[in-house]
Amino acid sequence: MGDRVHRVAIIGCGRLGQHYAEAYSTYPDTEVAAIAERNPERLAAVGERFGVRALYADVESLLRDEAPDLAAIVTPTKFYKDAVIACAEAGVKGVSTDKPIAARLSDADEMVEACESRGVVYAGGNLQRAMSEVQEAARMLRRGDFGELVGASVHRWSLEISGGGCQQVSVLRLLADAEVTEVIAWGKPQEALDGETDDGLAIDGLFRLSGGIDCPVFSAETPRRGVDVWSADSLVRWDWAAPELYRGFDGEGSRVRLDHQYAPYQWSEFGYLTTSIRSFISAVETGSELAISGHDLRQALEIAVAAKHSAKWGSVPLKLPLEDRSLALYPRPYRWLGGDASGRPQPVEEARSG
Ligand SMILES: NC(=O)c1ccc[n+]([C@@H]2O[C@H](COP(=O)([O-])OP(=O)(O)OC[C@H]3O[C@@H](n4cnc5c(N)ncnc54)[C@H](O)[C@@H]3O)[C@@H](O)[C@H]2O)c1
Known part of the structure; x- marks a missing residue:
């Protein structure tokens, strides 16, 4: 841990933004220096709750007056792009957004490019890929503890393949240490295929991975809901928790689960938000690799867009990266527009007290 204190701006301080503010207020090397929040009552409440006086209605006015080191962008997804680009242009050293990154591929490209071209670290927020135990399992795989991977699968990729489904895809790419190079998909129901959002869309299909593995994708619980990767005698199974590890077979041919003790980590009260943020800070300080x-x-967005369009166009195999960057897949209204605009506002009393 470096000895300087990073001044953090929280952009969008609703339900999840307040979780970020709690975490950044707890670590000894970060402080919440400023907040931009569109809802004035909520802004006043979170300012008081976190002892922050530099309060702004939007990111532009915040950046005119303040020079934060880091920006945690936790607005609804629709507003991520403008905030990321404004922060990168203003000289912020690192930004994070949450999920999903955007709806349109070209918007996601612009966001990544705005940061890359200026040497700004762009971290990916509160995703299970950043979970300490998921990262540890990935290091074990990388070290060869389970032998050479020969298979992978994704389970229950449905309901929202971009909004929530980016969790499975991000873990898959990490555990398999591979990119998805081709997608072929079947989707239902027809209303979801015809619509613009991922709401209710269930996908079955196949991800072809770099390295040659063909990864089946199941829309249903099998009863698993996550990602399996396996070698000839081992299995690593992430099911929205610390991965289960299996090596070898018993007398009946069943897999043998290892009694593996994952390493404990500090500030675990914030779960994988902590391991995500700590890897973000370390990346800003030392250039180390981001957990997400x-x-x-x-x-993750691109794979979801490819799956939706493969299914919609008659299960055509689509190679990645997709050529047409104007393709889009919107998340459900709560993620895209936030609680205030979609009928689930956070009450001010909750924002005040947590
Ligand atoms: N990683 C996860 O597990 C996870 C969980 C929940 C939400 N999310 C994502 O986090 C984001 C926020 O979700 P939430 O639950 O906190 O929603 P929310 O509606 O509770 O909070 C969003 C806040 O942003 C504010 N806001 C809206 N537009 C703004 C703007 N242009 N500038 C400044 N503030 C603005 C709103 O007033 C609101 O307070 C969404 O993209 C959602 O998909 C991720």
């Missing part, structure tokens, strides 16, 4: 990056969020 803006690039990872972009890849």
Whole structure:
């Protein structure tokens, strides 16, 4: 840990933004220096709650007056792009957004490019890929502890393949240490295929991975809901928790689960938001690898866009990267527009007290 204190701006301080503000207020090397929040009552409430006086209605006025080191952008997804680009142009050293990154591929490209071209670290927020135990399992795989991977699968990729489904895709790419190079998909129901959002869309299909593995994708619970990767005698199974590890077979041919103790980590009260933020800070300080990056969020969007369009166009195999960057897939209204605009506003009393 470096000895300087990073001044952090929270952009969008609703339900999840307040979780970020709590975490950044707790770590000894970060402070919440400023908040931009569109809802004036909520802005006043979170300012008081986190002891922050530099309060703004939008990111532009914040950046005119303040020079934060880091910006945690936790507005609804629709507003991520403008905030990321404004922060990168203003000289912020690192930005994070949450999920999903955007709706349109070209928007995600612009966001990643705005940061890359200026040497700004772009971190990917509160995703399970950043979970300490998921990262540890990935290091074990990388070290060869389970032998050479020969298979992978994705389970229950449905309901919202971009909004929530970017969790499976991000973990898959990490555990398999591979990119998805081709997608072929079947989707239902027809209303969801015809619509613009990922709401209710269920996808079955196949992801072809760099390295040659063909990864089946199941829309249903099998009863698993996450990602499996396996070698000849081992299995690593992420099911929205610390991965289960299996090596070898018992007398009946069943897999044997290892009694693996994952390493404990500090500030675990914030769960994988902590491991995500700590890797973000370390990347800003030392250039180390991010546990979840803006690039990872972009890849997740692209895979969801490819699956939706493959299914819609008659299960055509689509190679990635997609050539047509105007393709889009919107998340459900809560993620795109936020609680205030979609009928689920956070009450001010909750914003005040947590
Ligand atoms: N990683 C996860 O597990 C996870 C969980 C929940 C939400 N999310 C994502 O986090 C984002 C926010 O979700 P939430 O639950 O906090 O929603 P929310 O509606 O509770 O909060 C969003 C806040 O942003 C503010 N806002 C809207 N536009 C703004 C703007 N242009 N500038 C400044 N503030 C603005 C709103 O007033 C609101 O307070 C969404 O993109 C959502 O998909 C991710």
